[in-house]
Amino acid sequence: MKTQTVKFFLALQLISLFLITSCQGDDSKEVTNNPDLENAQLKSFPLSEVAYLDIKITHPEIVNGEEKKYGEIEITIPRTHTSLMLSLKQFNLDNNKYSIFPAIGEQQDFSKGSVTYTISSNFDKNKSVHYNVKVVAEAGSVNLNTKITGFSFEKSKNPFLESTINAVKIIEYENYSENAIYILVPVGTDFSKLTPTIAFDAAKLYYSSGTEFKLYTSNTMEVDFKYPKRFYLQAENSNGTKSKIYNVIVDVKDPVKFEQLPVITPNVKSGDGTATQFLPAVVKWTNQGNHPVRGMAVESYKNKTFPFDYTGDANTITAILSNPVGGTDGVLPGEKGDVNITVRKMPVAGKYKTTAVFAPTFNFNNHTIHNWPVTERVEGIFNTVELSIESTISE
Template sequence: MKIQTARFFLVLQFISLFLIASCQGDDSNEVTPDPELENAQLKSFPLSETSHLNIKIVHPEIVNGEEKKYGEIEITIPASHQSLMLSLKQFDLDNNKYSISPSIGDQQDFSKGAVIYTISSNFHEDKSVHYNVKVVIEAAPVNTNSKITGFSFEKSKNPSLESTINAVKIVEYENYSENAIYILVPVGTDFSKLTPTITFDAAKLYYSLGPEFKPYTSNTMVVDFKYPKHFYLQAENSNGNKSKVYNVIVDVKDPIKFEQLPVITQNVKAGDGSTTQYFAAVAKWTNQGNHPIKGMAVESYKNKTFPFVYTGDANTITAILSNPVVGIDGVLPGEKGDVNITVKRMSITGKYTTTAEFAPTFNFNNYTIHNWPVTDRVEGIFNTAELKVESTISE
């Protein structure tokens, strides 16, 4: 009887020890952190579309192997990048162990607030942690200036051009509400399909092709500069209380093209020098530019030759350019004008020659080309056009 009692107590003692050990094992599992979640921490969050100026990372809070609080990531990007459609560029954890959603390259709209990114274990579907990712744009620096500093047609954006072309002049006209940017392209350029590159010292830049200004946000916009259309730019300071408007003038260096050189008139009958022979429309010229060209007088004559020795400065031959179309103020781009020649009836017969030099200028007041003297808002940006004329005076 005593032996049985002893055996009974031994069994009870064994059972008690087993239960204690089992309980201790369970307690140990509850306090041991899950290594999968403990290691699922983002050390960075690079973006595909832009670099960041600053990043703050607070990791998820994990207690007893369970996520108690989401992590927080706040990223500050440059003010020059205004779009908040962004994506994760790379995932810096072991892809064999973890996956992330939204995935790499999957654009999200951060303008609506924080986006939740979930990091999941590849071995335990129910194991995951989360980050609230917030993206903010830095405050734009205060800029008190409002001016255009550069304007060009880059070769890389304008394949039809042989090289990059820069503006010949960016001018601010004092006491006027409108300024000008002048840029000259090769003859034959399609004025209606050009992509400008613009630099500016201002807080904001706007453009207009019509009645209203819109934000200019891209240097890849194709613009129609073909006459009579106008492309305006407006540079504005940070406070919005100072701005400058620029009208972009696109043309060619040589807007006047003569169809034949030299121009040879019919023979002129000799006289005493007091009378002249007038030749109307003896030749044609073409407006190969981008603005109307008014009738034009000669700036100067050179290379004058006479059938006798002469050292004076008399002009036996004179020329003017005229518009044959009545009612139109100037020869329009692509249209033709007339060359009119006047020859004095000199007493000495023989061949007379001269080279007439036309010096076109651009009048910003009415957007036409003529031979006005260079002055306020009249720019001498074109090459001189030369016309050689020959005439023979005979008995």
């Protein structure tokens, strides 16, 4: 009986020892599932929005299980991908052991600098490592120039044009903040629907139709050039330290059109040659261009004919273009103005003739057309226009 009791207790101790060992084995297994920070390392950082060209990874410094210095990741993406709102596409660690924040798919703004990503242990949230992630565009060739070199309306992009039209003048005005591009289109062109082709010697090109400049990325963009709209281009160098702004002026070669030619005035009574007869609004003229036309004096007279032999240079007939609408800065596009004529009461009766030559110029300072002398920021880009006038002086 005593022997059986001893055997029973020995067996019971063996079972207890086995259970204790088994429990210890389970505890040991649970401990090994608790990952250490040395293994919390990112081997890559794929992006959801774009495939990167290069990546450089420096892992965090861990001393005695504690993070002493953040890791660094620098990602290079193509220059053609302009948006820096990017997100992590894939996390290459065991999701049962580790988690990352910001999470997969959450877009971050890398244009403001590095974004810090935190990798934490799922078993102990106090244990974590960090990576400062920076995204940069691939390096391109350095361009220190800031020039617009070409501007045109190609027929292929503007099918209503008979042929491709190039700018008549691209000019930089020294000591001014704005430069100019002048391009002249046929009469009747819809100024609101033109697609330009732009060539430039610069790192970047921006455009503005109003308050802010945006990156110009396509030569297929339709632009509204119709007065009073304005269109600006800004050419910038690689360093972003220098730029030039160009204002694009679109108009026609012949902004002034007379309703009838020649103009025949009412008869004027003869006199002693000192008095004159003022004849207002003898005929109308139309502004068929794209900018206001101010009142315009004659540049010169030619083809002068008298009813007697005369070799001098006197002007019996003179003319001026005027704006009949008060309060406006010139005759607006599509509207009409007056031709006012003055006839000198000559002592010899008969028919007098002359041709008035008008030479419109564009004033960049106020974006109007007038007959200012060509000088800095006043451009003689238009054709001259002629008005034939006949007047009969009767006794």
